[in-house]
Amino acid sequence: MPKPDIYDPAYVKGVFDRCSGKYIAFSYVCSLGFTERWRKQCVAALGLESTGRFSGYDLMAGTGEAWPHLIEQYAHIDRIIAVDISSGMHQRAMDRLHQMRAHKIDFVEDDVLASKLATGSADFIISTFGLKTFNPTQHEQLAQLVANTLRSGGKFSFIEASDPKGWWLRPLYLFYLKAVLPLVERLFLRGAKDFSMIGQYSTNFGNASDFAEMLRRQGLKAEFRKYFFGCATGVVGSKP
């Protein structure tokens, strides 16, 4: 049987539709709480001004893990438009919505690579752990979308689990990603291989430095950032 294209949006959607039920717990426990800390740091790096009214996008929003941090750190945000391709993640996100947040959140079920978000419609764009399931060509498309969707002065922050090249504990970290996580999945999730796919996407991804360069080529100011020895990396910046 031919190998599937693991970067085909339909394939990625299937992986996340199947993972959605257990995604929140798995991501928290298996990252030892780091993913939650990194989301908070990614949101802080956005650096929205303390006054004004803001609306923007959470791309590859999944189960809405970034929303509590966004609303806690920037209570003056008017609207978050969450975009995700997975109906499983979408449903999960809606179930998790609290009444107090629902009025600030719109949900668009869409493939961001085919998406036509309105030009200049965003004061901010955030994305947590949504970069790894794209290949370099798709990262270029995403960089174009970000540049087109942000208004002048608009800000962005992305973060993704990465390969901490040069860190002395890297072999241990990769062993954890490539051997321990798949074993946990086989034992506790009845032999499913979907979360192991997430480990494969992360190691293929490398880090966010190439994506930072693509954003610069689109005319954006973009700064590459490392979180915890490069186990996560991100890019933060703005549209001049």
Ligand SMILES: C[S@@+](CC[C@H](N)C(=O)[O-])C[C@H]1O[C@@H](n2cnc3c(N)ncnc32)[C@H](O)[C@@H]1O
């Ligand atoms: C690892 S999850 C991250 C979810 C969440 N942002 C978080 O912090 O945990 C990646 C998400 O990207 C979504 N996704 C992948 N490819 C997409 C695409 N082409 N368009 C929109 N969403 C996509 C998946 O459905 C999944 O919900």
